[in-house]
Amino acid sequence: MDYRFEKDDSLRPGAVEVLVRSQELTADVQGILAYLSRYDSKPPVILPLKTNDRLEMLKVDELVFVDVDADSLILETLKGRYIITERLYKFKERLNNPDFIQVSKHGLININHLQALEASFSGNMLAILTGKRKADVSRRYLRHLENALGL
Template identity: 30%
Template sequence: MILPTDQKKDWVEHMSITFRANPDLPKGSVNIIVEANEATEETVQLMQSIKTLQRRNMTTIAIETDGSYEIIPTAAIVAVEVDGEMLDIQILVSQGDTARKGQLITTLTTHDTLVHFMTRLPTEFVRISRQALINIRHLRSLKLSYSGNMSASLDGGKEEIVGRRYVPGLREVIGA
């Protein structure tokens, strides 16, 4: 249900925002509660928008590997792929003076699901198949492939297949 512009304005005019200090919360924590007389599409959209804002500010991620945690800049992650019950996280390591010169890809492996891992990443990560997601900041080109799929060329020489079911979403994200 999409509301006409005048109804959206009316809904926003009846919304109130209140800050309440809660000394029982751990330092640095924020608890957001959305209250309404009933759950509506607008309240769901509001909660999704808040989650999106939270994800946009993430600059690093802790990845558990063999009993230790690697703290990785999210901008360095090129792709994430399912490998059985594990995830292979492809990370770009630049060498040399320019951003494109001497790029290497290293892989970290962690025990996680793709769906859960994606919730921990900023919004520039897009799912391209049931088995993979990519960082669109590392996307260099897309080529039509067989049966409606596409081939995505990424930094570091990485190539990924975009499943035809995921092509419309990727096109929307990149504005194509």
Template identity: 35%
Template sequence: MKLIFETNPEIDPQEPTIIIQAAKQTDKAAAIMAALEHFQAEKSDIIPVKTSQQLNMVKTKSIILVDLVDNLLVIYTVDGILKTKETLVSFHQKLTPKHFLQVSRHAIINVDYLLALEDSFSGNLTAKLAHQLTTSVSRKYVKDLMHFLGI
């Protein structure tokens, strides 16, 4: 991947234009675009989570793991567990990409709570998190996690 910066006096300095060029639309290009969209959107330090009983205000820094279990989104925090009917995709969009990474089709982790990674079945890894939580890192996401960790 090449990074090139070009000046253009016709562009408003408050609204820079970003163009991603490639031979074709790839997963990598889509990931870059998604990261830029996440960067552009201002994220709150508090996310509203609607459970069956109430609307809870959750501090994003307290979230350890978000896991999809039986069509319910289970949010593990340092204070407890919340369950909501929100989708994993929509919840992920509310989180800052600086701390949160999707590690499987069903899970997002807060890397601030990642304690260790262990080899698992057929190329997968097991992520050991704070509060004795674990989740599987599927092969599809291992490379992204290693890149995120600088490995």
């Protein structure tokens, strides 16, 4: 990947224009575009959660991992567990946080709470998280996790 800076006096002060060129629209290109679209937006610090009987305010940095159970999401936090009714992709959009990586069709982990990765008997990996919590990492999503970790 090549990148460079070009000065352009025709732009208004403070403006930045970014152009991404490639032969094809690959997953890497889409990743770069997604990163650029999130660059200016700050992830929320507190996320409202609507449970069955109340509205909870979750501190995002306390969220360890998210898992799907039928029609519900199970949110494991440092202080306990929340069960909400929301689609995983919608919840991930609301999080808008690069620290949360999808590790399977049914799970997200907060890489700030990742302590180790172990080989699992099924050929997948097992993420060991804060508080001895465990989450499956499928082979299909392992590359995304490795990229997020800088490997």
